[in-house]
Amino acid sequence: MLLPDAREAIVTTCQELSRAGLVVGTAGNVSVREGDLVAVTPSGVRYPGLAPELVGVHRLDGSAVEAPLAPTSELPLHLAIYAARPEVNAVVHTHSPAATAVSTLVNEVPTVHYYAAMFGGPVLVAPYATYGTEELARNVVRALHDRTACLMGSHGAVAIGPDLGTAHDKSVYLEWLCDVYLRASSAGTPRLLSPAQIAAVAEKLAGYGQQPPVA
Numbered sequence: 213m214l215l216p217d218a219r220e221a222i223v224t225t226c227q228e229l230s231r232a233g234l235v236v237g238t239a240g241n242v243s244v245r246e247g248d249l250v251a252v253t254p255s256g257v258r259y260p261g262l263a264p265e266l267v268g269v270h271r272l273d274g275s276a277v278e279a280p281l282a283p284t285s286e287l288p289l290h291l292a293i294y295a296a297r298p299e300v301n302a303v304v305h306t307h308s309p310a311a312t313a314v315s316t317l318v319n320e321v322p323t324v325h326y327y328a329a330m331f332g333g334p335v336l337v338a339p340y341a342t343y344g345t346e347e348l349a350r351n352v353v354r355a356l357h358d359r360t361a362c363l364m365g366s367h368g369a370v371a372i373g374p375d376l377g378t379a380h381d382k383s384v385y386l387e388w389l390c391d392v393y394l395r396a397s398s399a400g401t402p403r404l405l406s407p408a409q410i411a412a413v414a415e416k417l418a419g420y421g422q423q424p425p426v427a
């Protein structure tokens with residue numbers, strides 16, 4: 213079996229996302245790039261029944277190498293990100309409730325907390341386009357410019373990273389940030405951090421080797 217570790221890690225990650233409520237049913241999808249190959253979740257398989265051999269392996273042009281099932285309909289999105297971002301080796305796409313709710317409200321996630329800095333700056337919302345289309349893939353790649361996550365308007369969220377663990381963590385932090393914004397804005401008008409305040413945290417994080425802040 214090709215890419216056994218990546219396929220196993222994708223199964224584990226999908227099941228964690230499902231347990232944490234970041235995806236529902238068969239929604240969301242996860243991929244890992246290794247060299248010229250991409251392991252990616254299949255279309256329409258519920259996560260409790262997902263197994264490493266059901267995770268397909270495709271080339272960067274989308275053609276199947278070892279894939280018993282059709283790939284996720286968002287394969288073009290994953291491939292467009294890998295084409296645009298050579299440093300990225302993992303993509304996590306969720307329909308997590310807070311991120312999806314915020315994607316219907318704003319064009320940029322308000323900087324209610326300094327965690328905004330861990331994504332490279334304020335997280336942008338990619339304009340809506342039909343799922344699975346090249347147009348959606350293009351919108352997401354644009355919103356991810358200089359960032360490690362974005363929201364997808366009226367759809368969900370995408371987090372990326374040099375490895376799957378990092379991309380998964382970012383999707384969890386992004387959901388938390390969006391949840392804080394929803395709670396704060398439902399109780400009043402949240403105070404936002406300035407670009408200078410976010411930049412100062414980004415500088416500190418860079419010193420920590422991009423690890424999440426512990427303070």
Ligand SMILES: [Zn+2]
Nearest residue numbers: 240343367368
């Ligand atoms: Zn989706």
